Amino acid sequence: MxxxxxxxxxxxxxxxxxxxxxxxxxxxxxxxxxxxxxxxxxxxxxxxxxxxxxxIKQEVEVVTVAEQKKTPDLEEDNGRCRLYLIFPFDPETHFEVYTMILRPGANYDSLPHPEGVREYITVKAGEFEITIHDKTYTLDEKKSIQFSGNVPHQYENRSNIETVLQVIMYYADEG
The missing domain is CATH 1.10.260.40 (lambda repressor-like DNA-binding domains)
Known part of the structure; x- marks a missing residue:
């Protein structure tokens, strides 16, 4: 920074x-x-x-094999929302990849991102609700969602099991 x-x-x-x-x-x-x-x-x-x-990125090699760290890169909601950076932003592809783990009861309000940011989320385990604007979607292991990230959105795990999300953030313009 x-x-x-x-x-x-x-x-x-x-x-x-x-x-x-x-x-x-x-x-x-x-x-x-x-x-x-x-x-x-x-x-x-x-x-x-x-x-x-x-x-929060680290230097990238030509070939990278990523393994989830034991300690999250960032936490929110008293540790109930944990974020693990997998692949940092790449200026050639314009995306970054991370895993988000939502413990039971997790609630994370995301600020709107800059214009041109798209989020692609795949549920790897569990289920969660995501509210985009005023519409709520319930997603489980059989579902994925993509949306424009420049609007308020909220992640919530109302279940009693941990939810694991694979998140890809696409940035149309970095700068």
């Missing part, structure tokens, strides 16, 4: 104004003194008009 902020020539005040995240929080994130929530990372990414994973 520091590299991005400096490349743009922004101060913490300018970054805070653009992202809606306090300059104190931005400073602590840059220094590695805190772990931001999923919502905070989305706010920063949206404010910078960047992909979500470009803020």
């Amino acid at each position: 520091q590299r991005i902020r400096k490349r743009k020539g922004w101060t913490f005040d300018q970054m805070a104004e653009r992202t809606g995240v306090s300059k104190g929080m931005l400073y602590r994130i840059e220094k590695g003194e805190t772990h931001p929530t999923i919502t905070t990372v989305w706010r920063i990414a949206t404010g910078l008009n960047m992909s979500f994973s470009s803020l």
